[in-house]
Amino acid sequence: MSPVKPGPQLRDELLAQIRPDQAFHLLFDHLPGVLFFAKDCDGRLFAANRALLQLYGYADDTKFWGVTDFELLPHSLAEKFRQDDLKITASGEPMLEIVEVFMSKTGIPRWFLTNKLPIFNRDNKVIGVMGTIQDYDVQRELLPPDMDISPALTHIGGNFHTTTISIPELAEMSGLSVRQFERKFKQHLKVPPQQFIVKMRVYAACDDLRRSRKSIADIATDFGFYDQAAFSHQFKKHMGMTPMQYRKEYR
Numbered sequence: 001m002s003p004v005k006p007g008p009q010l011r012d013e014l015l016a017q018i019r020p021d022q023a024f025h026l027l028f029d030h031l032p033g034v035l036f037f038a039k040d041c042d043g044r045l046f047a048a049n050r051a052l053l054q055l056y057g058y059a060d061d062t063k064f065w066g067v068t069d070f071e072l073l074p075h076s077l078a079e080k081f082r083q084d085d086l087k088i089t090a091s092g093e094p095m096l097e098i099v100e101v102f103m104s105k106t107g108i109p110r111w112f113l114t115n116k117l118p119i120f121n122r123d124n125k126v127i128g129v130m131g132t133i134q135d136y137d138v139q140r141e142l143l144p145p146d147m148d149i150s151p152a153l154t155h156i157g158g159n160f161h162t163t164t165i166s167i168p169e170l171a172e173m174s175g176l177s178v179r180q181f182e183r184k185f186k187q188h189l190k191v192p193p194q195q196f197i198v199k200m201r202v203y204a205a206c207d208d209l210r211r212s213r214k215s216i217a218d219i220a221t222d223f224g225f226y227d228q229a230a231f232s233h234q235f236k237k238h239m240g241m242t243p244m245q246y247r248k249e250y251r
Contacts, residue, residue, distance in 0.1 A: 025049065028132070035112075035133035038119065041089050041126070043068040043082055052133070055102065073103065077240030084116065085129045092118050092126050099136055099190045099199075101238055107250025109206050109239065111136035111199060113190060149174050149185055152193070160200040163224045167193055201225065202238045209247045216243045 028036035028049035035055065038047035044066045056072050058064045069078035084095055094117040101109050116131035152170040159165055170193060171181035185193045201223040208219045220231030235243045 025130075033135055036131070037133070038128060038130040039068075039085065040128045043070075043085060046128075047130070074240035076236065077101070077103075080240070088116055088118050088129050089126045092120075094118065097190045101199075101203075102133070103239075107206070107210060107246065109203055111203065148176060149181065149188065152181070152185070156193075156197060156200065160197050161204065161223045163226075165197060165224075198234055199238060202235055205231070205235065205243070206239070206246065209243055210250050216247075219243070 025036055025038065025047045026049075028034055029051075031049075034049070035052040036047070036049040037045060037052055039045050045068070046065055048061075048064065053059075053061055053064055056064070069081045072078070073081070080100075084098070087093075088095055094115070096115045098114045098116070100112060100114055102112055103109050112133045113136045114131055114133050116129055118126045119128040119130050121127045149170075151173040155170065155173060156165065167182065168178055171178045174181055174184075176184065182192060185196070189196055191199070205219050205223045208214060208222070209216075212219075214222070216231070217228040220228045223231070225231035225234065232242055235241075235246070239246060241249070
């Protein structure tokens with residue numbers, strides 16, 4: 001009777017026997033609501049599931065391999081993602097539960113929850129980054145209805161465009177202290193409450209920028225920003241371009 005092989009040796013032998021068309025990443029084609037990607041250390045995509053290809057409008061996957069975020073997204077967003085990838089490849093540590101924005105080719109923004117992990121070769125050297133992306137709004141809807149912060153989320157949903165939302169009031173609605181509320185909010189929504197509110201305002205403003213003829217200053221005040229400068233600052237931070245650039249490109 002042959003001795004039992006150690007775990008790592010057995011794993012390597014099994015992986016070496018798997019046909020290329022049976023790669024594990026193909027499983028993500030059958031997981032609803034999950035996007036999958038893998039990039040090399042230069043940021044070039046070499047694996048993705050069908051849902052990610054569809055998000056970026058690629059019917060032919062052979063044209064997708066080798067592209068980078070800079071060919072798919074506004075420069076500022078691509079630069080932000082690239083910096084995250086470089087941190088992972090340098091440290092060998094994952095970055096988990098990142099809330100960030102992606103845009104379709106028509107400019108419609110969607111918020112996603114991203115998890116990124118380093119890819120190691122057999123010599124334990126980092127050779128790339130892989131990750132999963134899930135629709136942030138869907139994840140939020142899966143929260144239990146009796147959760148402590150539900151009253152606050154309902155209030156934010158109906159009033160995010162106003163300037164009257166205060167964190168202490170949201171905490172009081174939830175029967176929590178401000179510290180407890182902020183901790184639970186970030187635990188469940190992955191971002192602090194104030195950042196969540198700003199994201200909702202920017203997200204909603206995109207629709208007005210694409211569909212209406214309102215001035216950017218009016219849109220800023222309509223969505224609870226102090227002035228156009230504050231709106232433009234937050235918009236560029238989250239969307240990777242100014243409101244004017246967004247309007248010109250996607251209107």
